[in-house]
Amino acid sequence: MITAVLNRLVASAATLLGVAVVVFVLLRIVPGDPIAMMIAPGASPEDVAALRARYGLDTSIPEQFWIWLQGVLSGDFGTSISLRLDVLGLLASRLPATLELAIAALVVAVVLGGAIAVVGTLMGRRTGGALDAANGLLLAVPDFVWALALVLLLGVAWPLFPLTGRIDPSVATDFHTRFYLLESLATGRLAVARDVAAHMVMPTLALALPLAAVIARVLKEALGEAMLQDYVLLARIKGMSETRLVMQEALRNAVGPTLALTGVQFTFLLGGTVIVERIFAYPGIGNMAIDAVINRDLPLIQGLVLLFGLMFILINLAVDLAVAALNPRLRHG
Numbered sequence: 001m002i003t004a005v006l007n008r009l010v011a012s013a014a015t016l017l018g019v020a021v022v023v024f025v026l027l028r029i030v031p032g033d034p035i036a037m038m039i040a041p042g043a044s045p046e047d048v049a050a051l052r053a054r055y056g057l058d059t060s061i062p063e064q065f066w067i068w069l070q071g072v073l074s075g076d077f078g079t080s081i082s083l084r085l086d087v088l089g090l091l092a093s094r095l096p097a098t099l100e101l102a103i104a105a106l107v108v109a110v111v112l113g114g115a116i117a118v119v120g121t122l123m124g125r126r127t128g129g130a131l132d133a134a135n136g137l138l139l140a141v142p143d144f145v146w147a148l149a150l151v152l153l154l155g156v157a158w159p160l161f162p163l164t165g166r167i168d169p170s171v172a173t174d175f176h177t178r179f180y181l182l183e184s185l186a187t188g189r190l191a192v193a194r195d196v197a198a199h200m201v202m203p204t205l206a207l208a209l210p211l212a213a214v215i216a217r218v219l220k221e222a223l224g225e226a227m228l229q230d231y232v233l234l235a236r237i238k239g240m241s242e243t244r245l246v247m248q249e250a251l252r253n254a255v256g257p258t259l260a261l262t263g264v265q266f267t268f269l270l271g272g273t274v275i276v277e278r279i280f281a282y283p284g285i286g287n288m289a290i291d292a293v294i295n296r297d298l299p300l301i302q303g304l305v306l307l308f309g310l311m312f313i314l315i316n317l318a319v320d321l322a323v324a325a326l327n328p329r330l331r332h333g
Helices: 002-029 045-054 061-073 087-127 129-140 143-157 180-186 190-226 230-237 242-279 285-294 298-326
Strands: none
Touching: 002 061, 002 298, 061 298, 087 129, 087 180, 087 190, 087 242, 087 285, 087 298, 129 190, 143 190, 143 242, 180 190, 190 242, 230 242, 242 285, 242 298, 285 298
């Protein structure tokens, strides 16, 4: 297992380097000059040249990449062109908001998808058709469409939740970390936690509903296969109820493939935060990514791509280890 993990880490580092190279080159060959968006009208050529030198854009692309890579390895991701702030500091300030949102969406999706799968398995083919149809609707509608529908339904028609932001400006924000929800719960500030949670409800649901549909479909199929196994038949002969058969016997054997798929889908969920955060003006890395692309902020885009790539790799590695831990044949193979 240790050797396999080390091999995966080496391969992941090579993959991350390849992604960094491709993105770095593409950003510099597409039309448009980020410096032209910064300079004031009437700026002299000397001013433009000084800005290009300041951001390392006055050398060849291989030289620029080598300088940037040396900085990344030493913890320096450069300075944002549009915000004039340290890229690593910007990522650290926005990442907790996205992580809280993504983890909340994952929890909701697992609970909802698992409930749909279990109930559908217990109901059987005849009465489970309506549930499958509802699940198909959840699967067919993308997260940004759910976001717009929730805005109209819960934000305009019945204004139950805040439309934008992460916390109300009138609420005290003397946080020691950027994990607002976790910190407010840990410190017992329940009023603050309620306000943060209220701002998260709609974007969380928008991200969770499509993922819940995927989890429900895969888990329901896995449960259906598990219910046909000999050990389930033996437990049924012994008089075990259908509910206990599903929850105690079939579910634990159906978790493995569902867990693997959930991990893969969670990486797509992180990517989905880009549009959803924009719709709700949620201050995470997804919203910042759109601003970075609009402003052609090369250092910030490179830092964001590297961060997303690193998260995808770590999530997939964690999922593979979890699946291996649940499956002895994989663990000892």
